[in-house]
Amino acid sequence: MPDEVLSQFTPTVDKTAKIDTSKKLKVGIIGTGWIAESHIQSFKNMPDVDVVAAADLIPGKAEAFMKRFGVEGVRFYPSHKELIDNEELDAVSICTYNRQHAGPTIYALEHGIHVLLEKPMCVTLDEAVEICRAEKASGKILSIGFQPRFDANMQQIGKIVRSGALGEVYYMQTGGGRRRGIPNSTFIEDKTAGVGALGDIGCYSLDMVLNAIGYPKPLTISGYTSDFFGTSTDYQSEYDAKRFSVDDFAAAFIRLEGGIILDFRISWAMHLDTPGDTIILGKKGGLRIPSTDCWNGTVGGPMKIYHDVAGTQVETVIPILQNPGKMGLFDRKIRSFLDAIKTGGPAPVPTSQILYNQAIIDGIGRSAKLGREIQVVIPEI
Ligand SMILES: NC(=O)c1ccc[n+]([C@@H]2O[C@H](COP(=O)([O-])OP(=O)(O)OC[C@H]3O[C@@H](n4cnc5c(N)ncnc54)[C@H](O)[C@@H]3O)[C@@H](O)[C@H]2O)c1
Numbered sequence: 001m002p003d004e005v006l007s008q009f010t011p012t013v014d015k016t017a018k019i020d021t022s023k024k025l026k027v028g029i030i031g032t033g034w035i036a037e038s039h040i041q042s043f044k045n046m047p048d049v050d051v052v053a054a055a056d057l058i059p060g061k062a063e064a065f066m067k068r069f070g071v072e073g074v075r076f077y078p079s080h081k082e083l084i085d086n087e088e089l090d091a092v093s094i095c096t097y098n099r100q101h102a103g104p105t106i107y108a109l110e111h112g113i114h115v116l117l118e119k120p121m122c123v124t125l126d127e128a129v130e131i132c133r134a135e136k137a138s139g140k141i142l143s144i145g146f147q148p149r150f151d152a153n154m155q156q157i158g159k160i161v162r163s164g165a166l167g168e169v170y171y172m173q174t175g176g177g178r179r180r181g182i183p184n185s186t187f188i189e190d191k192t193a194g195v196g197a198l199g200d201i202g203c204y205s206l207d208m209v210l211n212a213i214g215y216p217k218p219l220t221i222s223g224y225t226s227d228f229f230g231t232s233t234d235y236q237s238e239y240d241a242k243r244f245s246v247d248d249f250a251a252a253f254i255r256l257e258g259g260i261i262l263d264f265r266i267s268w269a270m271h272l273d274t275p276g277d278t279i280i281l282g283k284k285g286g287l288r289i290p291s292t293d294c295w296n297g298t299v300g301g302p303m304k305i306y307h308d309v310a311g312t313q314v315e316t317v318i319p320i321l322q323n324p325g326k327m328g329l330f331d332r333k334i335r336s337f338l339d340a341i342k343t344g345g346p347a348p349v350p351t352s353q354i355l356y357n358q359a360i361i362d363g364i365g366r367s368a369k370l371g372r373e374i375q376v377v378i379p380e381i
Pocket of ligand 1: 030033035036058095096200
């Protein structure tokens with residue numbers, strides 16, 4: 001992974017921030033792979049958290065993980081079920097691969113435990129609906145792990161839209177991705193990941209624009225996915241090419257409520273540096289958000305608003321903003337979840353929004369398989 005991808009996970013907690021430590025939250029970690037490292041580092045920095053339990057399907061992995069991070073007094077379990085059945089927890093971080101997002105989340109909510117679930121929310125729309133129903137029945141906090149939400153530059157996109165500077169938004173283009181950047185491990189097999197670039201980095205790209213305009217409902221989708229790089233021994237080892245069973249590129253034309261069009265493409269690998277910047281077109285102005293070449297869910301450079309002033313076409317540059325305080329984005333994601341538990345909510349990254357994100361991911365996959373446009377039908381929660 002490039003440095004700029006890894007650096008966003010570096011814990012930089014502001015230890016001077018005032019945190020109420022009178023009640024300590026008992027937390028468990030489910031799945032102790034790569035992203036769980038960022039969770040444990042952030043939890044270790046939070047004075048109101050005790051990490052008391054961890055589970056992983058691979059024998060010995062959770063034990064080695066906690067030893068590596070110097071966390072003592074943790075009880076270990078062979079899967080999420082035993083952990084939830086045997087512990088009295090306030091919250092869990094679910095850091096499992098995508099195919100194991102829905103099951104553990106629903107099980108935790110049914111047992112009255114607050115959940116921080118890693119992105120993407122899950123694999124299918126059906127799973128997302130089941131998760132939302134379990135959340136509603138439980139009354140617990142469920143937040144989805146989109147740390148770019150906490151970046152001042154990402155937040156600025158929504159502020160620009162809400163300021164009226166663009167007028168009524170009618171068209172958006174989003175996506176991007178990598179020229180070469182197929183992950184390996186559990187990310188490339190259908191049985192663990194369930195979805196490739198489309199879910200892995202596509203979910204961030206969709207969230208960037210949908211969150212900015214208030215998450216309108218998706219209505220129809222014409223989607224495309226391919227796997228030319230992932231399955232080719234020109235770019236992958238024979239071992240990885242053989243087990244590659246997800247997408248490495250996806251594109252779609254999506255109609256959203258309110259007559260808004262979303263044109264989307266995302267890539268883990270292609271013969272191009274970027275398939276384009278993110279663009280939001282409104283009746284009064286257009287916003288260009290430079291892409292990043294690895295698509296790590298951030299703004300790639302100063303944004304520009306194209307508009308007319310007194311009959312003259314002008315461009316306004318929005319400088320890159322520094323995030324306030326000393327917390328990194330990942331720590332903000334963890335802190336906001338803990339604060340929501342303590343204050344009774346709302347969830348910082350709510351499923352009411354991410355359900356639509358998941359409906360689009362699901363719809364692109366379904367439309368691509370059918371080779372035609374599909375209607376998006378989201379059942380009542
Ligand atoms: N927020 C981010 O920036 C970010 C970055 C990377 C990955 N992720 C997400 O985090 C998730 C995990 O990614 P990763 O790279 O850590 O994967 P990983 O394969 O390294 O780790 C997943 C671990 O979960 C374990 N596991 C699976 N099902 C389990 C269950 N039911 N009970 C207990 N353990 C179980 C596996 O054995 C494995 O060790 C993915 O959904 C991914 O999209 C988020």
